[in-house]
Amino acid sequence: MPTMDTVLPLVDISNPSAEAGQKLYEAASTLGFVFIEGSGFTSDEVNKMFGLSAEFFSQPYDDKQKYAISEANRGYSCMNREVLDTTEKRGDPKEAFNFGQFKDDKAVQPLPQTFSTFEQDIADFSKKCHSTCHKLLDLLAGALQIDPDQGGAKWFSSRHDMRHVSGSILRLLYYPAVRNGDEENEIRAGAHTDYGSMTLLFQREGEEGLEVLSPVTNEWIAIPALQAKDSKSCPPIVVNIADQLSFWSAGVLKSALHRVKFPQKQVSSGADRYSMAYFCHPADTCPLEPVPSPLIQSLEAEGANAEAKNGQVLTAGEHLARRLAAAYSWKQ
Ligand SMILES: O=C(O)CCC(=O)C(=O)O
Numbered sequence: 001m002p003t004m005d006t007v008l009p010l011v012d013i014s015n016p017s018a019e020a021g022q023k024l025y026e027a028a029s030t031l032g033f034v035f036i037e038g039s040g041f042t043s044d045e046v047n048k049m050f051g052l053s054a055e056f057f058s059q060p061y062d063d064k065q066k067y068a069i070s071e072a073n074r075g076y077s078c079m080n081r082e083v084l085d086t087t088e089k090r091g092d093p094k095e096a097f098n099f100g101q102f103k104d105d106k107a108v109q110p111l112p113q114t115f116s117t118f119e120q121d122i123a124d125f126s127k128k129c130h131s132t133c134h135k136l137l138d139l140l141a142g143a144l145q146i147d148p149d150q151g152g153a154k155w156f157s158s159r160h161d162m163r164h165v166s167g168s169i170l171r172l173l174y175y176p177a178v179r180n181g182d183e184e185n186e187i188r189a190g191a192h193t194d195y196g197s198m199t200l201l202f203q204r205e206g207e208e209g210l211e212v213l214s215p216v217t218n219e220w221i222a223i224p225a226l227q228a229k230d231s232k233s234c235p236p237i238v239v240n241i242a243d244q245l246s247f248w249s250a251g252v253l254k255s256a257l258h259r260v261k262f263p264q265k266q267v268s269s270g271a272d273r274y275s276m277a278y279f280c281h282p283a284d285t286c287p288l289e290p291v292p293s294p295l296i297q298s299l300e301a302e303g304a305n306a307e308a309k310n311g312q313v314l315t316a317g318e319h320l321a322r323r324l325a326a327a328y329s330w331k332q
């Protein structure tokens with residue numbers, strides 16, 4: 001079993017402290033990836049979602065395709081539909097189902113019966129993901145020492161109010177094991193950065209495949225699927241910084257490239273990979289302007305990679321629309 005704190009640091013958020021915030025900030029500003037535990041998700045909650053996912057993806061293509069993904073980024077994305085690495089012609093050999101924001105715990109998109117029967121559970125899961133992200137955003141804002149008069153530790157989370165329209169998505173992912181005979185070299189999800197502010201990724205033990213391109217060494221690093229610390233808790237969740245936190249922080253927080261490629265162990269086991277991602281987004285109307293952090297300002301003065309400096313300030317919604325149009329060939 002991989003030892004903790006080797007490939008990625010493991011931050012316990014059960015008791016959010018300045019120390020946890022500092023550890024999170026250090027990970028966020030180097031690799032852009034970290035494991036968290038103490039999130040409060042139980043193994044039962046997470047396994048239930050994985051169960052619904054397996055049930056849905058096992059259904060015939062035509063049944064799933066009735067819920068085909070829309071330009072609003074909701075619904076079913078079939079095999080080879082999404083091109084995450086836009087330098088590639090071929091789409092990713094994976095399937096996905098996206099749940100957009102729920103309104104009063106009701107989905108605002110058509111749901112297949114597998115999901116509509118458990119709509120409340122799925123809405124609860126999505127809400128819990130969002131509040132976990134709030135906790136993480138507060139820890140990060142705290143570490144960035146934002147002046148309380150300018151929003152302080154709530155600077156990010158106040159821009160992620162669930163009542164506002166945003167691109168937040170709960171996504172179920174399915175990577176079938178067997179493809180074209182070259183499973184080891186096959187890229188299952190092309191290299192990309194995530195479009196929101198941060199992502200939570202739930203993995204199942206023994207189903208690995210996530211790799212991160214280290215901004216420090218420029219090498220692909222395989223991320224393990226860790227064991228839960230006890231039978232009640234879910235395994236540590238992977239958290240990664242995405243584009244919008246990078247824009248806000250003039251590139252100090254790293255939105256790192258990542259992809260899915262099965263390791264030899266996973267290829268030989270012949271197992272499929274299921275994962276779940278929660279892409280946390282700020283309100284669509286939110287401008288991706290510089291965060292008022294003295295820490296970022298001093299690093300920026302030292303020449304931090306200021307992505308936002310090079311162009312006009314986009315809103316969160318505009319950035320998302322551009323990235324989705326490229327991945328799904330929607331017309332803009
Ligand atoms: O399934 C995974 O491990 C990663 C998925 C991912 O990076 C994404 O969908 O953005």
Ligand SMILES: [Fe+2]
Pocket residue numbers: 192193194258
């Ligand atoms: Fe991703």
